[in-house]
Amino acid sequence: MGARLSALACALVLCAVLVSLGVWQLERREWKRDLIARVDARIAAAPAAPPGPAEWPTLSDSEIEYKHVIMTGHFSDGDALVQAVTARGGGFWVVAPFVTDAGFTVLVNRGFVPADRRADPRPADETVVTGLVRISELGGGFLRSNRPEAGRWYSRDVPAIAETLGATDVAPSYFVDADARPGAPGALPIGGLTVVSFPNSHLVYALTWFALAAMALFAGGLVFVKGRAAEPDDPARRGRATPA
Secondary structure: OHHHHHHHHHHHHHHHHHHHHHHHHHHHHHHHHHHHHHHHHHHHOOOEOOOOOOOHHHOOHHHHOOOEEEEEEEEOOOOEEEEEEEOOEEEEEEEEEEEEOOOOEEEEEEEEEEOOOOOOOOOOOOEEEEEEEEEOOOOEOOOOEOEHHHOEEOOOOHHHHHHHHOOOOEOOOEEEEEOOOOOOOOOOOEOOOOOOOOOOOHHHHHHHHHHHHHHHHHHHHHHHHHHHHHOOOOHHHHHHHOOO
16 A cells, blocks of 8 residues: 555655746747747847947846848958858858947948858948847857967857957947848858748647656556555455454
8 A cells, every 4th residue: 555655646746846847848949939939029120320339338148139230331451251151051151340439349241252252241231220129149069179379260159259350349249240231142241141040849848748757647647546446345344344
C-alpha cells in the first residue's frame, strides 16, 4: 500500500510540474506574439530621427531595436568589412561611419557585398539614409573573436569598429542597417537585407508538456490500480467477511 501511494504521489507531483511548464510556455507565447507585433509596427512606421546623445545614457535595447529611422548627413572616410553569410551567399557587410547633420555619428551597415566583388564608392556629398536600428554585436561571432588589428571582423561591434576607424561622437550601443536603395539595381553594397525572424514554437512546447503531464498521471494511476489488484487479500478482512 505504501509503495502504491508513493508512486501515485510522485506521479501527481511530476504532473503538476509538467502542467506548470506548459502554462509557462503559453505565457511565453503571448509575450512572443506581443514582441512580434511591436517589432512589425516599428518596421512599418514612418522613419524618424535616430536616438541622439541626450538619449544614449538611458536607451533600452528592447525599445529601439528595429526602429525605422532616417538621417541626413555624409559618410566619413573608412569602413569595416564584417564577414557575413546571407541568402545571397558568403561575403561582407560594409560598415561605415555616417556623420549626421545633428552633429553625432552613427555606424551604418551600408549592405552586403559578395566575397568576389567590391563595394561601390560611398556617396561623397550629403545624402539621406533610411534603415532599421540594430543593437551592437560585441566581441565577435559564435566561434571567432574580432581581430581589429588585423582588420578581421566577425560581428558589428560598434565601439570597436568606431575606435578602429577613428570615428568620434558615435552612438555607442546601436548601428543602422541601411534600406535598399530604390532605383539602383545592381548597386553594391546591397541594402535592405535585414532578417527579422522570431521563432514562435511555444504552443508546440506547451502541448508537449501537457501531453507528458497526462502520461505521468496515467502511468501513476495505472501503477496504483495494478498494484492494488496484485496485493494479497488481508486475512483479517477475510475473517470479518466470513459468516458465523
